[in-house]
Amino acid sequence: MSSTRTAPSAPHRQNSGTPHSGIPTYLSLVDGKSVPGPEWVYVVDAGALLDDAFASLSLKRRLESGRPPAGDLPPSIVGRVAKADRETSARALEAASRAAPQWAALPQETRIGRFGALLHRRLREQAGEITRILVQEGHPLALARWQVSGMLECFGPESTGFYRDQMLQEFRHGARSISVRRRPDGVVCLNPPQNAPLSSALLGVTSVMAGNALVVRAPRSAPLGVMYVMHDVVAPVLEEVGAPPGTLGVLCGDPAPLLTQWLESPLVDDVMYFGSSSNGLRFQERCVAAGKKPILELAGNDVVVVWKDADLDLAAEALTESFYGSGQLCMIPNQVLAHPDVADELVALLARKAAHVRPGHPGEEDVLLTPVLRNEKFFDCLADALGKGAELVCGGHAMQADGTRDSAGIFLEPTVVLVRGMERAREVRAVRHETFFPLLPVVAAGPGPDEVLLDRFVDFVNSNAYGLRNSVWARDPGVVDRFVTRITRGGLLKVNDSHIGFLPYLPTHGGTGLTGGVFGEANYPILRTSHVQGVSVSPGSRPREAVFGAWQALQDAAR
Template sequence: MSSARTTLPASHFEDAGTDNPRGDSAGLLTYPSLIDGKSVPSDQWVYVVDSDALLEDAFASLTLKRKLESGRLDPENLPPGIVGRVARADRETVTQAIEAASRAVAEWTAFPLDVRLDQFGTLLRRRLAEKADRTIEILMREGHPLALARWQVSGALECFGPESLGFYRSQMVQEFRHRERRISVRRRPDGVVCLNPPQNAPLSSALLGVTSMMAGNALIVRAPRSAPLGVMYVLHEVVAPVLEEIGAPPGTLGVVCGDPAPMLTAWLDSPLVDDIMYFGSSEAGMRFQERCVAAGKKPILELAGNDAVVVWKDANLDFAAEALTESFYGSGQLCMIPNQVLAHPDIIDELASLLAEKAAAVRGGSVRDEDVLLTPVLRNEKFFACLDDALAAGAELVCGGHAMQADGTWDTAGIFLEPTVVLVRGMERAREVQAVRHETFFPLLPVIVAEPAPDGVLLDRFIDFVNSNPYGLRNSLWARDPEVVDRFVTRVTKGGLLKVNDSHIGFLPYLPTHGGTGLTGGVFGEANYPILRTSHIQGVSVSDGVRPSEAVFGAWNAMRGAGH
């Protein structure tokens, strides 16, 4: 495959005032901060390098970016390869965003649920669909392969689809009639919610956080410095106009870009912030959770995954192997992909053969190629250290194990990594292998071959292994036997989502896209519906003239009147 750069005209991002007016005179897509419904510029910018330029010469492209952001290069004479820039927010701008959000909450909370959930969600999905091609184009420019850009947009459309909106509504309020009273159990907003999305798929995570506004919260999003353009585009050009259309107060949504550490500190220090949604490593996330609790904030964590997939002896192995190759999407740098496989010993040879065959078809290259699923890995020493650890522990290399160029040629200086599968014989000591014990975040998939045992014993061991995983994002099963499926679904408690005979990473209506237990979600971890996680339950009773003294002993009197 050629790694030649695909060149688009400079006017491509200018939009001539149609899709958005953000292009400057040079055709550079430019986004300021969004504060209180207004654009807030900056004298410091974060620059976005075109993904094809990065593929052509990663070192030169990143050097160019660093020079621009440090002021060592004149931004008035931008060389080719820079496609966008985003304002870098200072502490004052971050504070303004918090204050604007705090002012907006009371008014926004008072909006009827029909407006801030049904109307907002329906209009938002419609506008996302209208802007889907444009969103995908920007994501590709930012480095997301076409297939993964479509995956992110697909997830957003499911998140705001009619089935999901109906489920959200069913959880937000339930109403009852009890004698002379109208009783309701409802969820109320926490207040100001701040969201720190990850670098690997920030757009889908930012849109996930948008559902928190349906509960009546105001939302502030930090666009990550490494990939801010897609987040800025969708929040400025899709979400903000819909909020304006339904009359939401301007501070309901704030969008800023900047360094994570000082921004997180500003959120923690502010008495106006109520919840913080944090994406990151488990180690950093657990420390941040402690800081949140100490500061009186609700921590909503999305951390590492290390998901397990069980492949039973009667599984459709062709489908199972296809789903397992999702482990290599984005070069393994997605939190919700398969990270380890537990395989029945009867089918391991056929499964390994199919997996190697399908892994060989997962390629790197230009993000515009329909078949490309690998992304560049600019520092690969941890991948090889992890692979060496597995092989030293007795694992067998099934396929992969090399750095390579975009055309698949092995090259120690290549910026892509081959999809790699290793066999780990035996469950008992499997977690001594680093690639099994922790999320690898590389295209490296360990397949654990279980010791022979009666099927009933083996299934119990599989379930115990899954439940003893200290992480817990998603877990999957491939099996046809209904009893096996039932035991798995009934007894697996780890994770925010279980998938059976299905894509591990595919999005579905009603179900959460994120959320988990243990080292994935922290001590408060669960399936993550932000509309629920950023709200709290409140009970309400409206009486029609009941005498208080009768109400105190209502259940007792009713029981005595029934003759009990």
């Protein structure tokens, strides 16, 4: 696989009449080759959008319609990506179908051990560049670093060792060698979300370790990071370990036609889909009808439980993660259930800490809030909560990048509302559903014996229609054990820890209910895109003994 990033004089350059001006340019990656497309998608620096959104978006529209300005492109244009047509997409699927059985035939140590180690090293080497591109696409610097840390954990030695153990277990039974192994499904297609496409695409790369071929769609809204990490990081590593061309395909295009093509193609086995719960569950039905395995990453509505003996300062600090990225991340805290003895103190601490979560340009060190371009749903959701008796603790206004309150501002203040009582808490929309805004409801439970409250807290968490991740803050080992053994919803449960921090072995995504659909569980793509097979190898057993041997042994023991 050769690198598919093109320089201004590269032979793949499309005759579009648009000047290169030295900007990073990516074509589709199909069968190990760069393939041009009929159109370009241009990427505008997120900082320039904050400074002058109208001018930046107008320039982007002119460029994509084939009307370039005179002279060189301004520095606000940070890259361009070829948009793939249907024929290019079909070729990518054909190449993946050819490559998958060849790649799967290579030893597991090559696909998991060597590939994982080399990819981890290259991600470490390119961490600064990946971070820079994420910031260009609008991720605050701190959250860009957070995403990179997750990528490194996903392919770190502890995690790859866990993947290796899960993919193959071997036993002896008499003269027989017995193994339980996972086999690749074949061709996996991945449709990442617009809010975190780069890290989501990398998550899907673990499906390649299982022996699958992978085709990734880079979203038009933020294609540069996906293209960079796939072309300049993943593809060279696959080439180094001897993967056949076609093991990785990368395209930029509109989601609807590509998803339809994947469902219609007999070459596709699995589809990884990121999106809203309503859209994802409908897509799940289409997958099943088409005979494809749906692997869904949908909305989250995570619960954080704060018990009466919790370290409230640390718990409040973890709860501010709800506001990271202005709440537009699926794995942040979305609702809090607090013990009545500490609810008011917790809310006061949380309000003080939330005041330090600030907006600004994504490249600034301490910025954690991102723009919310359409905020009317935030104010509707807040009005719903207040209309149903919730108390506004802090926030509730739009603001400018410098933190000044302004009804026309494109940032939102971190907002906390207090909901008193569990009985009708889910009548509040912000409690019942994910909001995707910096709006955190704290549900203060009513008084009662701790034994009763423990049961009610567990029931509250388990009755959440979503099931991405949950966390608990408590010190009493008996209380912790009660929560750990009885909370069954979700793909991840953390105790006395960051809600969003990454750890080896543990999944970053995946869950039950409206988060993962009917087939939802913790999402290790290497496992979700493979299937279990049992294998027995005998040097030559007598068949009749194999069939009736256990029964005969039982009779002999009875005598």
